[in-house]
Amino acid sequence: MITLKGAAVSAKIRVEVTELLHGLSGAAPKLAIVRVGERPDDMSYERGALKKMENFGLQAESFSFPADISDEAFQKEFRRINDNPEIEGILLLRPLPKQINEREIERMIDPDKDLDGISPENIARVFAGEAEGFAPCTAEAVIEVLKANDIDMCGKRAAIVGRSMVVGRPLSMLLLKENATVTICHTRTKELEKTCQDAQILIAAAGKAKMIDASFVGADAVVIDVGINVDNDGKLCGDVDFDSLDGIASMATPVPGGVGTVTTAVLAKHLVMAAKKHRSS
Structure with missing residues (x-):
């Protein structure tokens, strides 16, 4: 049995990201990783994503909030991140705590910054078989x-x-x-x-x-x-x-x-694609 390791696939995607970056002027694209609470799997994925962004020559910043944050307070904070023009991609770690209306956050996120395909617009594009937008x-x-x-x-x-x-x-x-x-x-x-x-x-x-x-x-x-x-x-x-x-x-x-390993590489690719679209508009 052949073991299909992710490292080689990730390296291939890194070449694609490097090529995309060559055609991009200005600062390296910036990712916002939004986490509520301290679930071990979320924190592990966050660490991996931060490391991958650095290795790919991209910027990333974590925005962490306490697990008991209110729905109103989180929506206010998320809107601030979503509206920040310096942030060109967002990764929201889910599931969110029960007191937060996750569906409302999915509707709120800018589809062009929604790198993990959670917005209704991006979901519709995937199910319609369109090339535009981001799949999970x-x-x-x-x-x-x-x-x-x-x-x-x-x-x-x-x-x-x-x-x-x-x-x-x-x-x-x-x-x-x-x-x-x-x-x-x-x-x-x-x-x-x-x-x-x-x-x-x-x-x-x-x-x-x-x-x-x-x-x-x-x-x-x-x-x-x-x-x-x-x-x-x-x-x-x-x-x-x-x-x-x-x-x-x-x-x-x-x-x-x-x-x-490949998932975080795809995230990096999505970030550069989002930045390219944002800067050309």
């Missing part, structure tokens, strides 16, 4: 991994385990755009194992540690693990039991070191 970074990272490894999606049977608006649903649209035949699975899917076994490309995005093992995987399938979890030993792991796939899957992404 993780969903796009999966496509980048497949393309970088010359995995043809055209006509292939692809199954996604997970139906969230962060990965599952938008990723299904991106796969359809590549002419794959897509099945979205979830916890209530009957004969889930059989459905997954029939897939030539299997994407795990269920958010459950090591849920997908060899019994879900067909011979020579390509397995992409989007999950970020912590196992019983406190170690980072994905939704896939990676070790069980050897001798069955043809290729698979590891966790860590797989899709997550």
